[in-house]
Amino acid sequence: MASMSRAALVSGAFVELADALVGEYDVLDLLRTLVDQCVVLLDASAAGILLADSHGNLQVLASTSEESHIVDVLQREAGAGPCVDAYRSGNVVTLSDIEAEEARYPDFRVAALSQGFHSVHAIPLRFRPRTIGSLSLFRREKGVLSDEDAIIGQALADVATISLLHERAARESATVNEQLQRALNSRVFIEQAKGVIAERNSINMDEAFIRLREHARSHQEPMHTSAANVIDSRIII
The missing domain is CATH 1.10.10.10 (Winged helix-like DNA-binding domain superfamily/Winged helix DNA-binding domain)
Known part of the structure; x- marks a missing residue:
């Protein structure tokens, strides 16, 4: 992909996210736009979002595929997995080879491999000290995201996080x-x-x-x- 073409796609993604924020925007539409753009822009086969409710319980709010939805639901129900840990720690969690994670994430490993995923990059939805969920980038190949993809993924997650916090603040206000x-x-x-x-x-x-x-x-x-x-x-x- 040519650099100018990539730059145009990234710019277009942020414009689309901005459009989703106009007026009384739909949170689910915003999150679906985010995960769709992640798959278009990044070296990811699927993407999903876990978002914490008012009690701190994670819920699956958006997925690009049934496969990623299944894996995210399993993580939520089991209370364990890289995406759950990204939310709890506020740090990025990367698994370059899910097959090698039997000791740390046995249930997640089985579910992810059964859906054809071999690596994952989990980004916390965090703004300053507050973390409200996580963005999961699933890949069908082993390995890690490039530095450029990781930066763009984090930027997309940051935009969504700030937007969600703004929506919550407006609702509370x-x-x-x-x-x-x-x-x-x-x-x-x-x-x-x-x-x-x-x-x-x-x-x-x-x-x-x-x-x-x-x-x-x-x-x-x-x-x-x-x-x-x-x-x-x-x-x-």
């Missing part, structure tokens, strides 16, 4: 903002209800708040619900 808005809305109801109670009973606002809170507690309902009922004259406090 949206949840926090929603909770904050609910709190602000509730506060408006409560202030209005305090005014109604204070005027009706000729008491100050602090005493009105105490009465509103006592009513909410005695009826085992959120205070903003009691406040809304006061405002709508459904209850009198």
Whole structure:
């Protein structure tokens, strides 16, 4: 492959990944784009991604083939394998000859060889101290990736990692903002209800708040619900 052609393919891969991030992007689409590009660009026969859920349990999120999917599922279920170790350690794990790994990864060895894979390069999906999964590059030949392929593979993994962390942060931020808005809305109801109670009973606002809170507690309902009922004259406090 000519160097300019390789450069164009690499550039195109990053453009495609960037396109997958536009708007409310689909995480699964992003990950499938990543593994597909790994097989196109690198000396890899198949690729797969294990991603940790909120409890730290690995799940198979994307695979380029049924064979790589089977091997990744086995690693996840057994809790052992180079891709699991890449996630746990945060370091690249390379097996140049899977057949020679009977002592270290007996179950993985059997599964990988049965699917025709003889070497694997596992890259952690890591950004700074945080690791969220791993990218598996399976090969049908023995040996290791070239230095250039390893660098490109790491760059693709880094782009996916940063994108996934950004998506999670945005989702968490949206949840926090929603909770904050609910709190602000509730506060408006409560202030209005305090005014109604204070005027009706000729008491100050602090005493009105105490009465509103006592009513909410005695009826085992959120205070903003009691406040809304006061405002709508459904209850009198």
